[in-house]
Amino acid sequence: MIGFIAWRLLQAIPLLIGVSLIAFGLMHLAPGGPLAVYTLNPSIQAQDIERVKIIFGLDQPIYVQYLKWASGIFSGNWGYTFFGGRPVLGVILERLPATMLLMGSALSVAIVLGLSIGVLGAVKRYSVFDVLATSGALFALSFPTFWFGLMAIFVFAIQLRWLPSGGMWELGEEGNIISLLQHLVLPTLVLALVITATWSRYSRSAFLEVMQQDYMRTARAKGLPPAARLMRHAFPNAAKPLIALLGVELPFLFSGALVTETIFGWPGMGRLFVDALNMKEYPILMGMMMFTAIFVIIGNLLADLAIAVIDPRVRLR
Amino acid sequence: MSAAASLPENAGAAAAEAPLLSVSDLTLHIPMPPHVLRAVDGVSFDLRRGETLGLVGESGSGKTLTALMLMRLLEPPLAALPKGRVQFGDTDLMALDEARMSALRGRAISMVFQEPMTSLNPVMTVGRQIAEPLVRHLGLSAREAAARAEEMLRLVQIPDPARVARAYPHLLSGGMRQRVMIAIALACRPAVLVADEPTTALDVTVQAQILELLGELQREMGSAILLITHDLAVIAETAHRVAVMYAGRIVEEAPVAALFAAPRHPYTRGLLASIPKIERVPAPTLPEIPGMVPGAADRPRGCAFMPRCARAVSGCAAEAPPLDPIAPGHRVACWNPANG
Numbered sequence A: 001m002i003g004f005i006a007w008r009l010l011q012a013i014p015l016l017i018g019v020s021l022i023a024f025g026l027m028h029l030a031p032g033g034p035l036a037v038y039t040l041n042p043s044i045q046a047q048d049i050e051r052v053k054i055i056f057g058l059d060q061p062i063y064v065q066y067l068k069w070a071s072g073i074f075s076g077n078w079g080y081t082f083f084g085g086r087p088v089l090g091v092i093l094e095r096l097p098a099t100m101l102l103m104g105s106a107l108s109v110a111i112v113l114g115l116s117i118g119v120l121g122a123v124k125r126y127s128v129f130d131v132l133a134t135s136g137a138l139f140a141l142s143f144p145t146f147w148f149g150l151m152a153i154f155v156f157a158i159q160l161r162w163l164p165s166g167g168m169w170e171l172g173e174e175g176n177i178i179s180l181l182q183h184l185v186l187p188t189l190v191l192a193l194v195i196t197a198t199w200s201r202y203s204r205s206a207f208l209e210v211m212q213q214d215y216m217r218t219a220r221a222k223g224l225p226p227a228a229r230l231m232r233h234a235f236p237n238a239a240k241p242l243i244a245l246l247g248v249e250l251p252f253l254f255s256g257a258l259v260t261e262t263i264f265g266w267p268g269m270g271r272l273f274v275d276a277l278n279m280k281e282y283p284i285l286m287g288m289m290m291f292t293a294i295f296v297i298i299g300n301l302l303a304d305l306a307i308a309v310i311d312p313r314v315r316l317r
Numbered sequence B: 001m002s003a004a005a006s007l008p009e010n011a012g013a014a015a016a017e018a019p020l021l022s023v024s025d026l027t028l029h030i031p032m033p034p035h036v037l038r039a040v041d042g043v044s045f046d047l048r049r050g051e052t053l054g055l056v057g058e059s060g061s062g063k064t065l066t067a068l069m070l071m072r073l074l075e076p077p078l079a080a081l082p083k084g085r086v087q088f089g090d091t092d093l094m095a096l097d098e099a100r101m102s103a104l105r106g107r108a109i110s111m112v113f114q115e116p117m118t119s120l121n122p123v124m125t126v127g128r129q130i131a132e133p134l135v136r137h138l139g140l141s142a143r144e145a146a147a148r149a150e151e152m153l154r155l156v157q158i159p160d161p162a163r164v165a166r167a168y169p170h171l172l173s174g175g176m177r178q179r180v181m182i183a184i185a186l187a188c189r190p191a192v193l194v195a196d197e198p199t200t201a202l203d204v205t206v207q208a209q210i211l212e213l214l215g216e217l218q219r220e221m222g223s224a225i226l227l228i229t230h231d232l233a234v235i236a237e238t239a240h241r242v243a244v245m246y247a248g249r250i251v252e253e254a255p256v257a258a259l260f261a262a263p264r265h266p267y268t269r270g271l272l273a274s275i276p277k278i279e280r281v282p283a284p285t286l287p288e289i290p291g292m293v294p295g296a297a298d299r300p301r302g303c304a305f306m307p308r309c310a311r312a313v314s315g316c317a318a319e320a321p322p323l324d325p326i327a328p329g330h331r332v333a334c335w336n337p338a339n340g
Helices: A001-029 A046-056 A062-077 A087-125 A128-142 A145-159 A179-212 A214-221 A225-263 A271-278 A281-308 B010-016 B063-070 B100-104 B125-139 B144-156 B160-166 B174-185 B204-221 B232-238 B254-262 B266-273
Strands: B021-032 B035-047 B052-055 B083-086 B109-110 B193-196 B225-230 B241-246 B249-255 B324-327 B330-331
Touching: A001 A062, A001 A281, A001 B204, A046 B035, A087 A128, A087 A179, A087 A225, A087 A271, A087 A281, A145 A179, A145 A225, A179 A225, A214 B174, A225 A271, A225 B100, A225 B144, A271 A281, B010 B204, B021 B063, B035 B063, B035 B249, B052 B174, B052 B232, B063 B083, B063 B193, B063 B225, B109 B174, B125 B144, B125 B160, B125 B174, B144 B160, B144 B174, B174 B204, B193 B204, B204 B225, B204 B232, B225 B232, B232 B254, B241 B254, B241 B266, B249 B254, B249 B266
Parallel strands: B052 B225, B052 B241, B109 B193, B193 B225
Antiparallel strands: B021 B035, B021 B083, B241 B249, B249 B330, B324 B330
């Protein structure tokens, strides 16, 4: 187990190097270069730009720049923002709790709902419910997240006035848990919608697949009631592909959070990324790319470990 | 382990008492426009306490469907189609609702399947899989059921049962897994065991061991066994009586000795003639039955075997022959049966 984890982390290093090269390269390839925020601003003079270049070390050869930045990633110094000169890692971590809260609640809602819909659809295949669930999932998957977000704001915040349209707290109520929950509902549902749709489809086919297996017939021949067959026999077998899916889906969850956070003004990492993009805050963008890559790698590692716990046939090596 | 179950010595005495399981006119017609597949077409037989009835036939003759129907294990959309009666004690199994039927499955009537490799849940320990019916039907606690599961593993002659009980199925060989399946099926000491080709997926030496084990357990528990197979050698070794199926119907039914000594139906004769015999050297070309089994959709109106039958007479095409007694304990469905 320990060896497996160590091996997987070692395997992750080339991947992280690749991501870092891309992140670094993109910044240099972008119009205006790394200092686009200054070079594209007509009110800043050439000698000022030269001075800034020296301050940020951009006058050095490009490989020196890369090595300095990359080694900083490992030592915890992820660079400093253009605006305010704050440490990048600190800025990202500051946004982490809000994103984790949103992603966590959306994922929980989506898994519970998606799994229930999928299992019901599999058990009552081709029933009215199954057909409705299938077309509902297709509907949810065919519209962009921002449309659902805007619709939700329009209906529930503007027309019905049930829920706030954005932000994380009411002004002056920071720390009030009720206010937080009220603000959490809409972005959670919007982010959960697409994941629920995906999950209902995947869990439906995973359960259909499992329910056709010989051991499910054995369970019936033993006289086990439907609930026991579903929970004890079908579920652990169907859970494997779904956990693997969870690992793979993390990046999509991130991109979904990006849109949702922007629409609802949720002060998380997704909005940080979009803001940084608008402001050409390359140090933050590079840091975010690295952070997301690390997050996804850890997520997949956890998924593999969970599968190994469920399925005795999976050997970790 | 009851005294009444010392078979086959008193098979004659057992034959006198009422059958344990009485299947009558079991039918599965599957509508597939523009045809109707007559997959199983009026199958009737009795199964007595402590007896092994061999149900033999080619692939597609309806053996497995017959077994699944009497276990009520067909899945939708087939689940609603079976007709007929399966009298088990005072109850007609075909008329039971799913909840009551499920209370009997694994307790009074169990089934062992053909594929030991895939019939066990891969992510549950062997011990738990054997314990499940004990908890469900006999109300044992988890701890008691686990102890009984180990006992069952010992009973099916698995070495080191305590260790195997904690193992997962993928660690076991095919023969071991089939022993585990038998342990699951017999855990609650059912009156009837349906064994659907229990040895087909196993190699020959293991086959013999499994059949021997089934026989031993039957003598110990007194269960009646419906043994489904396409292998006449298995029947000869294991069964007390044989029913031969062809195209969804039973064409001949007799005690094993009588059937092998004096088969009356032309199809049974053809089957027996096509078994290679070791003593004849040099081996002659084996006789075969000409033609093919008719598809379930395009069966002739009369006897389904007629197109391939050397003994066919004019009446064969008009009407299917009923399964009538021809000698004591010997029934045959043929308008022109061979002499005994």
